[in-house]
Amino acid sequence: MLKITIDNQTIEVAEGTTILQAARKIGGSVVPPAMCWYSKLDGSGGKCRTCLVKVSEGSAKDPRPLPKLVASCRTPVIDGMVVQNKTSPEVLEARKAIVEFLLINHPLDCPVCDQAGECDLQDLSYDNGKVSCRYQESRREFDVIDIGNLIKLHMNRCILCFRCVYVAEQIAGKRVHGILYRGDVSEISTYIKNSIPNDFSGNIIDVCPVGALTDKTFRFKNRVWFLKPMTAHRNCPTCSGKVIAWMFGNEIYRITGRKDEFGEVEEFICNKCRFEKKNINDWTVEGPTTIKRHSVISQNHYEEIKTPSIINPLEEKMEKQTNDE
Amino acid sequence: MGRKILLENSDIPNIKSFDVFRAHGGYFSVEKALKTMAPDEIIEEVKKSGLRGRGGAGFPTGLKWTFLDRKSNKPRYLVCNGDESEPGTFKDRYLMEKLPHLLIEGMICSSFALGVNTAYIYIRGEFKYLLGILNQAINEAYKNGFLGKNILGTNFSLDMYVHPGAGAYICGEETALLESLEGKRGNPRIKPPFPAVVGLYDCPTVVNNVETLANVGYIVNFGGDAYASIGLGKSTGTKLISACGNINNPGVYEIELGMSVEDFIYKEEFCGGIKDKLELKAVVPGGSSVPIVPKELILFTASGEKRLMTYESLAEGGFESGTMLGSGGFIVYDENACIVRNTWNFSRFYHHESCGQCSPCREGTGWMEKILWRIEHGHGNMKDIDLLVSIADKIEGNTICPLGDAAAWPVASAIRHFREDFIFHVQYPEIVKNIKHGALYKYENQD
Secondary structure, three states: OOOEEEEEEEEEOOOOOHHHHHHHHHHHHOOOOOOOOOOOOOOOOOOOHHHHHHHEEEOOOOOOOOOOOEEEOOOOOOOOHHHEHHHHHHHHHHHHHHHHHHHOOOOOOOOHOOOOOOOOHHHHHHHHHOOOOOOOOOOOOOOEEOOOOOOEEEEEOOOOHHHHHHHHHOOOOOOOOOEEEOOOOOEEEHHHHHHOOOOOOHHHHHOOOOEEEEEOOOOOOOOOOEEEEEEEOOOOOOOOOEEEEEEEEEEEEEEOOOOOOOEOOOOOOHHHHHHOOOHHOOOOEEEOOOOOOOHHHHHHHHOOOOOOOOOOOHHHHHHHHHHOO | OOOOOOOOOOOOOOOOOHHHHHHHHOOHHHHHHHHHHHHHHHHHHHHHOEOOOOOOOOHHHHHHHHHOOOOOOOEEEEEEOOOOOOOOOOOHHHHHHHHHHHHHHHHHHHHHHHHHOEEEEOHHHHHHHHHHHHHHHHHHHHHOOOEEEOOHOOOOEEEEEEEEOOOHHHHHHHHHHHHHOOOOOOOOOOOOOOOOOOOHHHHOOEEEEEHHHHHHHHHHHHOHHHHHHHHEEEOOOEEEEEEOOOOOOOOOEEEOOOHHHHHHHHHHHHHHOOOOHOOOEEEEEEEOOOOOHHHHHHHEOOOEEEEEEEEEHHHHHHHHHHHOOOOOEEEEOOOOOOOHHHHHHHHHHHHHHHHOOOHHHHHHHHHHHHHHHHHHOOOOOHHHHHHHHHHHHHHHOOOHHHHHHHHHHHHHHHHOHHHHHHHHHOOOOOHHHHHOHHHHHHHHHHO
16 A cells, blocks of 8 residues: 555555555645646646646655655655645645636637536636636637537536547447547537547546537527436446436436546446436436535535534524524 | 767778778677677766767766666667757758768667667658668668577567658657557647656657767777766767858868867868858857857856856856757857848748647747747847746746747847847838848848
8 A cells, every 4th residue: 555645644555556646546636737638548647737736745754855746646646655635835836827728719608508517627617717818819719610510519618628539439339439630629520520430439528627529409499507416327238227317397307427426427327318308207307416515517406415404503592592582 | 088989980091881881880789789788787887978969958868868767678779869850950861961871770769778679760851861860870780680589599580660750840749750650630749747657658768869969889898987088077978069150161060078169160171160250249059049149148148157068167257148058050140140130930840830728928929939039030129028028927837848948049139138129120120121131031032
């Protein structure tokens, strides 16, 4: 086991664990944000640079600090490492800069974007961004294209995390989808704008951290915070059939994979479940999903958060008082 | 001063052909290495020689070779990095064009030392004309028994291939080069693991510059100590410098490291002084990515000593007042040169060549280029200058590969040393708009 200290919290992890995975084991505020790394996709990570951390002691043997900030998602833990995330002003400064870089070419069309409310970039810039913008040049623009008849690609919103490329390569079989061109005009695209002919292609929507890839069966139908996310399942011959059904009343608006606390899909689901089964009778609804308190999606949730979100320590006393009166 | 290692025979007619090259002592080092030396001895000699990587970083070659993973039973590869695309650097193409056998000779010795049986020469996509020259040289070497199975009757076999890239600066970065060689998109890999452990086809790989490998033949022939006796301090041997810009004699020169910069610029056998007897304004001594320095700081260091053509002397003063030897692309500017336009030009290059993988470089290079375009074309304001410094600072050190740093340094250093030029551009946009910029102006308006 290797010992690592992140923001003064020490944990022991197995060999081969990355700093980010160790931080996620500790949990809480020491977890660096990750826009491109995805634990279920081989080779992902290292690109967005939002998870940069400072290694103030390289290892127990050689306690010299590393010269540069490192991408925590791809740097393996060495025994005795001391890492600073939130406690290092250098890291916070760099993260601020990365958010600025990610936003300069982002259209900031959140009011008309389907991802708004569950967007990683929104959360990231809310936590680390600046209020003002120093960019006054024109933003890059692309046409909106269809990837098949079920998925829409808004390249303008893309932050080039490459996650969908890895999904297309590793989960949806044959490689028909990748990056064209280079630099700030690089573009996600399919082979001559074809569809991705695979049962699991819809998962590129779930892994997209921004609103670049959206579900055409759900586009402009509703805002995510008006819907109730319900855990549901069905007997699916191709996938596990474990999903979240986003409902309004008894109507299912969309189906997505179940996500863990770090926004990663637990089990990838097939296109049939995602796009075709929109009837309440297709699903066994288990109950409401637990949603983080700070999430905008928890806005219109009436029942599912069982523990009261605000604990009033004087509640009993107050009740007593009213009774006495 | 004036000993030559690489270009000694470069003027002999038809030195490109095997027979002429062999008649002038070529491939002697291969015979010596394979028949009389053990692989470790060669590595020891290279270590002793103090040879440093000639591609830009100046990392000791012998040390790099010892990092190669020998414990795994995987095949090992040697890759020669001929993807020379840095603006201002044109030494490798000269070497490969004039003396292809010198490179092959050095690669055979290096492969023997590293226990490599397959070596690749990766050349830049624009160097298509070199493809024929190198392939012909390799074929000749095969015919004469210096490549192939059981070279010179020993147990050592080596195959060599030339692979042209598709025209991307980023493929000069060693891991991007390996990706490109594997047939993928040339994106740099995230390190660690380093190529010495996981390189080409996931096997241990050494990537060296053309000039570095070409030096190995000499080291095998004459020993590491003989090589180390040339040069100064830790900068041993000779270096090819490709001089260009506003000088009388642009071209590729082989110099002994340790010569003074002043001599190099003004001596008749080298640059021959500034063109049209103008004043020197600034120098970029190591290819476009190293910091630009003004006249006072290139001839003398900040502490008043003479600046020498060595890795250490040029770097003295850090980024505040120093620069780097880099890959040896020596660009000289006279007093009429516009530093803002030049910085914009470099910035445009890095914007165009950024691979788009990591966010600071992808977005930052484009942003800097757009701001510099505005300043140069009379639409700038004073805030932009500090904004540029801030962007360069934010890109530097936060990227996957050194291209981000390479894009940030020229901008940061230009503003550090020539802030008045930028302020002038902002204050007098009308004057600036009407300046016709020599060659660049003609190039832009050629249609």
